[in-house]
Amino acid sequence: MTTPAKDRLAALTTLYSSNRPLIQRALNIAFALYVVHNTYRSISARPARPDADGSKGKARATAKAGEDGDATKKPPRVAVDAVFYQRLSNILRIVIPSIRSKEAMLLFMHSSLLIFRTVISLYVAALDGKIVASLVRAQTFPFLWNILKWLLVAIPATWTNSWLSYVQNKLALAYRTRLTEEVTRQYLGDGEETENGGKVYYKLANLDDRIKNPDQMITHDIQRFATHLAAIYSNLAKPVLDVILYNYQLSQNVGAEGLIILSILVQTSAAVLRALTPPFGAYTALSAHLAGSLRHTNSRLASFAEEVAFFGGEETEKMLVEREYAGLVKHENTVLRRRWWFGCIEEGVVKWLWGSFGLCICAIPVFFRLPGVHSLDLGSRTEGFVTNRRLLLSSSDAFGRVLYSYKDLSELAGYTARVSLLLDTMADVRKGKFDKALVSSATTDENAKILRGRGQILESDEIHFENVPIVTPNGDVLVKSLSFFVKPGQHLLIVGPNGCGKSSLFRILGGLWPVYGGVVRKPPAHQFILIPQRPYLSLGNLRDQVIYPHSKADMQARGVSDAELLDVLAMVHMEHIVAREGGWDVAREWREALSGGDQQKIAWARLFYHKPKYAVLDEATSLVPTEMEGMMMDHATSLGITLLTVSHRPSLWKYHSMILQYDGQGGYVFTKLDAEKRLALQQEKEALESKLLEVPKMKARLAELRAVAER
Numbered sequence: 100m101t102t103p104a105k106d107r108l109a110a111l112t113t114l115y116s117s118n119r120p121l122i123q124r125a126l127n128i129a130f131a132l133y134v135v136h137n138t139y140r141s142i143s144a145r146p147a148r149p150d151a152d153g154s155k156g157k158a159r160a161t162a163k164a165g166e167d168g169d170a171t172k173k174p175p176r177v178a179v180d181a182v183f184y185q186r187l188s189n190i191l192r193i194v195i196p197s198i199r200s201k202e203a204m205l206l207f208m209h210s211s212l213l214i215f216r217t218v219i220s221l222y223v224a225a226l227d228g229k230i231v232a233s234l235v236r237a238q239t240f241p242f243l244w245n246i247l248k249w250l251l252v253a254i255p256a257t258w259t260n261s262w263l264s265y266v267q268n269k270l271a272l273a274y275r276t277r278l279t280e281e282v283t284r285q286y287l288g289d290g291e292e293t294e295n296g297g298k299v300y301y302k303l304a305n306l307d308d309r310i311k312n313p314d315q316m317i318t319h320d321i322q323r324f325a326t327h328l329a330a331i332y333s334n335l336a337k338p339v340l341d342v343i344l345y346n347y348q349l350s351q352n353v354g355a356e357g358l359i360i361l362s363i364l365v366q367t368s369a370a371v372l373r374a375l376t377p378p379f380g381a382y383t384a385l386s387a388h389l390a391g392s393l394r395h396t397n398s399r400l401a402s403f404a405e406e407v408a409f410f411g412g413e414e415t416e417k418m419l420v421e422r423e424y425a426g427l428v429k430h431e432n433t434v435l436r437r438r439w440w441f442g443c444i445e446e447g448v449v450k451w452l453w454g455s456f457g458l459c460i461c462a463i464p465v466f467f468r469l470p471g472v473h474s475l476d477l478g479s480r481t482e483g484f485v486t487n488r489r490l491l492l493s494s495s496d497a498f499g500r501v502l503y504s505y506k507d508l509s510e511l512a513g514y515t516a517r518v519s520l521l522l523d524t525m526a527d528v529r530k531g532k533f534d535k536a537l538v539s540s541a542t543t544d545e546n547a548k549i550l551r552g553r554g555q556i557l558e559s560d561e562i563h564f565e566n567v568p569i570v571t572p573n574g575d576v577l578v579k580s581l582s583f584f585v586k587p588g589q590h591l592l593i594v595g596p597n598g599c600g601k602s603s604l605f606r607i608l609g610g611l612w613p614v615y616g617g618v619v620r621k622p623p624a625h626q627f628i629l630i631p632q633r634p635y636l637s638l639g640n641l642r643d644q645v646i647y648p649h650s651k652a653d654m655q656a657r658g659v660s661d662a663e664l665l666d667v668l669a670m671v672h673m674e675h676i677v678a679r680e681g682g683w684d685v686a687r688e689w690r691e692a693l694s695g696g697d698q699q700k701i702a703w704a705r706l707f708y709h710k711p712k713y714a715v716l717d718e719a720t721s722l723v724p725t726e727m728e729g730m731m732m733d734h735a736t737s738l739g740i741t742l743l744t745v746s747h748r749p750s751l752w753k754y755h756s757m758i759l760q761y762d763g764q765g766g767y768v769f770t771k772l773d774a775e776k777r778l779a780l781q782q783e784k785e786a787l788e789s790k791l792l793e794v795p796k797m798k799a800r801l802a803e804l805r806a807v808a809e810r
């Protein structure tokens with residue numbers, strides 16, 4: 100090197116030494132900004148790449164219709180991208196409704212505890228160094244004094260750790276509660292009777308294909324989401340804070356220059372690691388989806404156990420359960436394999452490679468004379484080494500966690516996608532927007548026109564349908580335009596072949612299916628009661644079955660006593676079951692405890708208790724004796740209940756004054772019902788039919804007789 104060059108270098112070194120405190124500060128600030136920026140970049144929205152999760156489209160599909168419809172359909176696209184942040188911010192508005200909410204307070208408490216814990220860790224790192232230095236220097240009193248400090252600091256340290264996990268779990272529970280409340284409110288309604296917006300639990304299952312297992316989403320997925328959300332805060336905020344504080348402290352000891360070099364090396368390897376990270380978010384969403392399908396298949400089997408048992412359908416059911424399980428296990432195995440190799444690479448880089456970088460950093464003050472730092476004795480060097488090493492370990496652990504947080508974030512993205520699919524679908528359903536696979540006939544011009552239309556629903560004392568099409572949820576137009584009316588006191592009989600749309604009419608009347616055209620005039624839904632062939636029996640005691648959906652308090656508010664309820668049961672000859680089952684307050688699985696006929700009678704007792712304006716009877720007497728049926732119809736009439744009856748039994752005709760008869764081809768007749776005349780015609784028809792059956796036999800006999808006569 101030439102002399103002027105040497106001089107220039109010497110001048111530069113002197114300038115650097117004299118300005119080093121300033122340079123150090125600048126480097127420290129730059130480092131802190133860099134960490135924050137880098138963390139922001141790693142968690143901030145990425146544009147959705149065509150294959151953002153790297154799974155070659157395997158677990159991906161747009162968050163459109165039909166994704167959850169069956170196991171072969173794909174769950175919504177999952178990546179830590181703008182869509183995820185949009186979804187998360189929508190859910191955050193639900194779980195942290197305001198800055199003064201309990202959740203915000205818990206979050207504040209959590210943050211304070213996290214900072215406090217880092218401060219304690221810094222103190223412990225320094226104390227550790229001092230203890231070892233006093234050991235190396237063989238100083239008894241400082242050693243004992245430092246040990247005492249060590250024991251004292253353990254008190255706030257353990258206290259903080261316990262508090263942290265307590266507050267984090269409380270936060271998860273609070274998030275879960277908020278979300279569950281919101282979802283339940285939307286799912287089961289908020290008490291107001293909205294004709295179009297309510298009954299989401301029905302519409303989700305029947306009118307929309309997107310969600311197959313809301314039960315799993317409401318229970319399992321919300322819980323996992325809440326736990327991940329509560330954890331992500333400490334997994335992200337705390338390590339970022341730690342990296343900054345530990346590194347600041349470290350830069351004081353070893354100089355910011357070494358730290359910057361270390362950061363460059365660490366960042367490069369971290370970028371490689373991140374590029375190799377498998378799409379854990381998509382895996383989580385797919386796992387939840389497959390677990391939901393398996394659960395659904397099992398719960399169906401439990402619900403239809405009797406039917407399956409009578410058919411001997413065990414093999415088929417086993418095949419279905421095994422198929423779902425095999426799909427789940429295959430996916431879990433793939434995830435396990437990927438976690439395994441990723442775990443190896445991750446530990447190799449984070450623990451071993453970064454560990455060696457760290458040791459080199461710790462060696463800087465030992466092997467190099469830092470400008471402005473005096474040469475140190477053995478004790479001070481040991482103290483520095485122990486403190487720096489502890490700080491480095493904590494810092495690399497914190498940095499590792501920032502890196503892992505991407506994995507946590509991906510998993511959170513998976514649960515966020517599930518929860519928002521539930522919320523979005525419910526919101527759509529409440530607005531009357533459904534996503535369902537339509538039958539092919541739905542695309543024909545005439546049917547498509549009907550499906551695009553919307554009818555009117557008006558409140559009235561009587562039921563009046565004017566030109567209302569009967570359309571199934573999958574777009575099958577059963578009747579193009581139906582008109583009929585039911586006046587109070589004029590019972591209506593509805594007949595027709597199977598699948599022609601008799602029950603569908605009630606679904607429109609009950610506000611379950613949309614009205615695609617015309618005008619429906621009807622009383623509000625609470626003035627109807629439906630008795631289907633297999634009535635609904637709720638969870639609860641015997642009284643609850645009779646008064647459903649009332650509670651005991653509602654019953655008392657109505658001024659009805661248990662003795663009066665017994666009279667209601669006596670009307671259907673069921674009073675003996677109160678004693679038989681052990682009283683009104685005994686709870687059972689009533690579907691199993693009562694026979695089919697008894698279940699129908701309980702449903703009739705429920706009708707007599709509620710005394711609604713209208714009752715919809717859908718084969719409601721199919722399992723009770725004919726004489727009982729007549730008595731129940733008469734009693735209903737005497738209570739002023741107007742009946743809309745679907746029944747194949749001619750014995751019921753005489754109780755009705757009007758008839759709506761479907762022909763099964765989309766046509767119908769609505770007219771007065773003259774039961775006697777109709778019965779006489781029916782009998783004549785049956786007599787002729789049985790005579791016609793005899794004709795072939797008579798012809799054969801005639802042929803025989805002719806043959807004999809000709810011999």
Ligand SMILES: Nc1ncnc2c1ncn2[C@@H]1O[C@H](COP(=O)(O)OP(=O)(O)OP(=O)(O)O)[C@@H](O)[C@H]1O
Pocket residue numbers: 305306571572573577595596597598599600601602603604
């Ligand atoms: N949730 C649903 N989604 C799609 N289609 C449905 C749904 N419920 C009923 N359907 C269809 O609507 C049509 C009419 O059904 P509906 O229950 O009204 O028949 P029905 O006349 O009462 O017959 P049955 O006498 O056999 O009870 C059937 O083809 C049925 O498959």
